[in-house]
Amino acid sequence: MPDFEPRIVAFVCNWCTYAGADLTGTSRIKYAHNVRMIRLPCTGRIDFMLLLQAFGQGADGIIVSGCHPGDCHYTSGNFHARRRWMLFRRLLDFMGVDLRRVTFAWVSAAEGAKWAEIVNTAAADLRKLGPYDDFPKRFVEKVGLFTVHREGEAPAEPNVAARTQSAEVA
Amino acid sequence: MKIGFFPGCSLEGSSREYNESLHAIAPLLGVELTEVPDWNCCGASAAHSLNHKLALALPARSLALAEKSGLDELLVPCSACYSRLAITRHELLENDALRSEITKIIELPFTGRTKVLSVLDVFGRCASNGLKDKVRTPFGQKVACYYGCYLTRPEKITTCARPEDPREMDDIVKVVGAEPINWAFKVECCGAGFSVSRLDTVAELSGRIVHDAAARGAQAIVVACPMCHTNLDLRRDSIERTRQQKYALPVLYISQVIGLALGLGERQLGLHRHHVPVRLGSVAPANSVAPANSRCPTPVAADVPAALGSAGASPSPGGSPAQEKEA
Amino acid sequence: MPRIGVFICHCGENIAGTVDCAAVTQAAAQIPGVVHSVDYKYMCSDPGQNQIKEAIKEKRLTGVVVAACSPRMHEPTFRRACAEAGLNPFLCEMANLREHCSWVHEKNGHTTSKAIDLVRILVEKVKRNRPLFPINVPVTKTALVIGGGIAGIQAALDIANAGQKVVLVEREPSIGGHMAQLSETFPTLDCSQCILTPRMVEVAQHPNITLHTYAELERLDGFIGNFRAVIRKKARCIDEKTCTGCGACIQKCALKKIPSEFNAGLGLRTAIYVPFPQAVPNKPVIDRDHCTFFQTGRCKLCERACPTKAIRFDQQDEFIEINVGAVVAATGYEVKGTDFFPEYGYGEQKDIITGLQFERLASASGPTQGVIKRPSDGKVPDTIVFVACAGSRDPAKGIAYCSKICCMYTAKHAMLYKHKVHAGKAYVFYMDIRAGGKMYEEFVRRAIEEDEVHYVRGRVSRIYPRDGQLVVKGVDTLLNSRPVEIEADMVVLATAMVAQPDAESLAQKMKVSYDQYHFLAEAHPKLRPVEMNTAGIFVAGACQAPKDIPETVAQASAAAAKVLGLFSRDELSREPVVAVVNRCAPPEFSTCVGCFLCESACAYQAIEHEDIKTRDGKLIKTVARVNQGVCQGCGTCVALCRSKSIDLQGFSNEQIFAELVAL
Amino acid sequence: MSATAHASGHSDTLPGRLREATGESVFNCYQCGKCTAGCPLAAEMDYAPNQIVRLLQLGLPELEEEALRALSIWLCLTCETCAARCPQEVDLPRIMEYLRQQSLARGVVHPKAKDILAFHEAFLATIKRGGRLHEVGLISSYKLKTGHFFQDVLLAPKLFFRGKLKPLPHAIPGQADVARIFDRTDRAPDAPLPHGRGSEGQGNHT
């Protein structure tokens, strides 16, 4: 399948990689268009259910990128993320998820060129791997704790913040 | 206390008296020594210098044999052998790949179950366990305890508490009535294995040790290693030649010191085999170093207990200065 | 039903040159919930912003997506515009069509469809955004300064002089810290006490400063602007109010042979004592561990001598509770003792001393009135050896860092020695000379060139006594690595500067981090050097890392400026991007199961325990609660919570999942 | 030049092979000289212990060759003084040991080290023959090898008359086992060398 274009989701932290990718832009460095970035405050925020969900939504590959070790804007968020990834990796592997499709990287706010390189490498690798058709989608339904309401539907459950304000304890 | 025994080559030859004295005192201390059958040379610095694998395989064979005889602990009186055996055990336990390679070479299983003990480990136990009550003639001398290199280093293997100024031997000799001095050369190298190939070096290094001990008023040096003994005792003439100075103080194995305190005789302990004569009672410490820069306190005659006479020395405190012995 | 407005920016040709903006605008209009979709040349210009404001009002928009440059550039601009039009600013999001799309891809269909995707993702997110409101917390305008060395003194004075209240807590009987012990200070060689003591007096007399000496922090709770501290005032056995500081008690005390801490063990003091003559406060304290009365129940000579009857043998420790809005940690350092060095004799050689002891020997107010005499026999050394990097830069000894000040004070010591003993010989064994600072290198060169101090490059392997002298076995690596032996009368070790022994427990009390060496950890090594990662707590001086007086003072003033910045407002306002633990109707109250995994993950100690009780006070369950004053919004806790009970406002699970679904 | 099959790029330098064989990195040494300051033999060495390490730090093959040709590596007594005090925990005696083995394998042993080498070899030969050391045998074969017939000759009678010398050797029962250990460990002690064994080649090896 020569003209297959993979869909890549990138989970990036606001302080390092998002800013690094901004720098890629300001430096006009070109890279593969396949990536869609989700901005998070910190890689520590990444719940690995999100990865499953992303694959479930048809992503062919995922990039997770944050600050270099020791540089976390929040002191130790990226450390937690890494540690959690180590555990989660085994679980994913066990479940039959193709780990080659997940890239972990450190990109600082000054590494614009590195960001481009990471995206290009991931895109090239995924082109070789082909579409991730055999991702067992039912996992998401089984383990996904969130049902996301489609446009137009009423929210399935009240939003967390709203709940906090409304629930007064007995 | 039943303990395995690895005499090492020196104790079979040039340091027989160390072996003899050990065997003489062991029963009095309630220590039963079982020699490892068919043990072999540890390879000493020769193997260590030329061939790393050989330097591990040779001690490993003896350790494996000790293990095979069901020994949990192994006394290795020679510091050099002790060091080689302890390091080998340590390295083999740390590194699985190395262990399997070496066990293939020696064709014997090795689990490391036999612990390697130095004389200080064993006598230290006795010292805190009734040795004091067995003393008949306290060794009332000022002694310089000399540890050398291998009893304390490397720290992670010997687990010596104060590697730069160890106290283990000092504590043992105190129990038998000696007065260990504070001195600076406890762990300085004596030249060890160079005693055949580089005499001048050995004389220089050992000379500094003997000099400091004498200058601080020691009446004897106590050692726990045949090599140290050779360099400080047997090579005394070349030391004196190098330093242009005579030194009277004898060099005793720690086992001999304990033996004397336990009331054993000179011959039993092999004192007659020393090069520098052991005439403890008659040593005149004030003169044990040539007068020039001597700052050592003049000992009082009463410091020397009459009991030392039993070590076969002349009882008169002011007796003939031992320095003249070789003249 | 959501009513979303989408505004596509061309950024001149920057976006429009690569992306087909009209196509994006059309596609956006098709997204369910989008009721308004336009494009414009420069969205951030005034006309551009006005378009947004008008649309919000006319179309009653419930959310706005501006598809333009990076939110790191213009998010505040557009959020402000929304707020001005009456829309909660947190209902505005930006899609990054410039840095993440038009600038990094070629002009083609892929780029435009990526732009459409980016807009769709943000539309789905903004649909689920909730109005958020800045968090306000009140500020108590009193600062607590812990440690009364030069760092604490400087910070306290700067804050107090700006009109705010300060409580200064010092562990020892007097303030002053190490600087009070120094003789003269590099690089100017001015007298340490002459410049320090006026400041100490100023602290004591300042109307805005409450000074507690012989006191320690017992507990610290609360958060930025609202801390509650408990201070333990240790029993001095003196009524400070009655005591006039006449010193009659000290004259009478029968115990005169206690090693003086102030003189680094080189001088002696009594059991009732003032640490040094210029102490602030100049009131004595009874050292209970030595005092005959406390040890045997008899003596009280001092009590009889006291003209004002100020002595109180039955005094108890006192606990003082105070509310403070900010804390400055300024607890300083310690130096390693000579017993830290097996190869230099385990501290058993009297004539091997530390640099701090040398300061006391060189000080005119010291035990020898400034005459350099060696401790063993009082001889003035003819030959003196200084050993730099003693214990520092020595990973084998567990101290890999450079103590930073010892190169300088060693040069100073050698110089002071040469100034006092003209015929003497001074050697310095060093590895590198680190003299980066204003006039520092010049200072060291002066020691070498003018005072002819012999610098030998190499470490010392061993020091041992011989014939009343010390043999220093070193090496000269510049002389073909030749071993060098020097017979010295005295040796001064520039021993490593280390954290206070109680630094770790103090850090735990304050809930701040510390590094592997137990120095307190600043929030960012370059950009937040005086803040700690717990908001409202600041750090100054050598408790953060080894530093000299100029740096200490600079950092102390910076910490004071931070405190004053905090105190400049009555209330603190923070971005509401914080975590919240959900609440729901009884009998659940919250889905939180109280595992407190979140607590273990939070680097800011923002997670508290909350007891949920019935009306009559019966405990139902304990759940997590986020202290919004402390939370920094990293979201680490959210990712860890297995019951999905904690969520991050602005980046909620729901929002992020919706973004994914929009892909 | 015989390329070594398993040697990877950077491990093809002497420091690289040293690290592979011993785990010791010469780059940990920051040249403070403390090792030399305490070394009992430093004064007699041609290169001080820290200089031996220095020779390996610059990545220059001719300097590495110099380290292998140094007398110092043969003078080191493995007394461990340096290692015990090194702030950077460099195991110098281990490095010295490795260099000796390489020096021997490459045949570049310092001429003045011949005696020491002869002694070591004589020592090992007697052990291989008997399983344990036979001192008389050792001394005489050492004397034969070095030609120092008169050196120390005065010591032997001293020993003999004190009953310390056993004139006749005797082998232990497991002598054959010991000899086999020798044979099995006799191959190239560590990684094979770029130059063949015993090469007298100067410089530019990598």
Ligand SMILES: Cc1cc2nc3c(=O)[nH]c(=O)nc-3n(C[C@H](O)[C@H](O)[C@H](O)COP(=O)(O)OP(=O)(O)OC[C@H]3O[C@@H](n4cnc5c(N)ncnc54)[C@H](O)[C@@H]3O)c2cc1C
């Ligand atoms: C030998 C030597 C010579 C020096 N010479 C110079 C020089 O010439 N020029 C120069 O610029 N610098 C010099 N310095 C460095 C100088 O001493 C420091 O930079 C300075 O003292 C640091 O001040 P500080 O207030 O941070 O710490 P410190 O002076 O250590 O003060 C800390 C204070 O906090 C108190 N404290 C500690 N823990 C607690 C607690 N838990 N609760 C309450 N209080 C506590 C202590 O009692 C102390 O009073 C020298 C240092 C040394 C060791």
Ligand SMILES: Cc1cc2nc3c(=O)[nH]c(=O)nc-3n(C[C@H](O)[C@H](O)[C@H](O)COP(=O)(O)OP(=O)(O)OC[C@H]3O[C@@H](n4cnc5c(N)ncnc54)[C@H](O)[C@@H]3O)c2cc1C
């Ligand atoms: C090669 C190099 C590498 C470095 N690497 C590091 C590093 O890795 N880490 C680190 O911590 N530090 C590093 N530094 C040091 C760092 O650059 C400085 O500490 C820091 O930039 C100093 O900031 P500043 O604001 O004081 O001065 P500057 O950065 O010089 O800023 C001064 C500003 O004032 C303006 N200005 C000057 N005169 C006037 C005037 N009369 N009127 C109005 N404006 C004026 C200038 O245009 C300039 O914008 C490095 C320095 C160099 C040279």
Ligand code: SF4
């Ligand atoms: S909003 Fe951003 S993209 Fe648009 S014109 Fe302004 S700077 Fe350019």
Ligand code: SF4
């Ligand atoms: S009671 Fe204590 S402090 Fe007072 S004089 Fe006696 S010993 Fe000194």
Ligand code: SF4
């Ligand atoms: S005698 Fe009394 S008033 Fe004077 S210093 Fe002592 S306690 Fe204070």
Ligand code: SF4
């Ligand atoms: S400041 Fe100088 S003496 Fe002190 S640790 Fe650093 S380099 Fe060594």
Ligand code: SF4
């Ligand atoms: S919020 Fe979640 S992680 Fe925290 S205590 Fe409750 S259940 Fe545990």
Ligand code: SF4
């Ligand atoms: S979001 Fe971060 S700072 Fe806030 S409570 Fe969670 S872990 Fe702590």
Ligand code: SF4
């Ligand atoms: S002591 Fe260690 S670090 Fe210092 S020169 Fe020697 S080997 Fe290098």
Ligand code: SF4
């Ligand atoms: S081990 Fe070797 S190099 Fe180190 S101090 Fe001893 S003789 Fe010198």
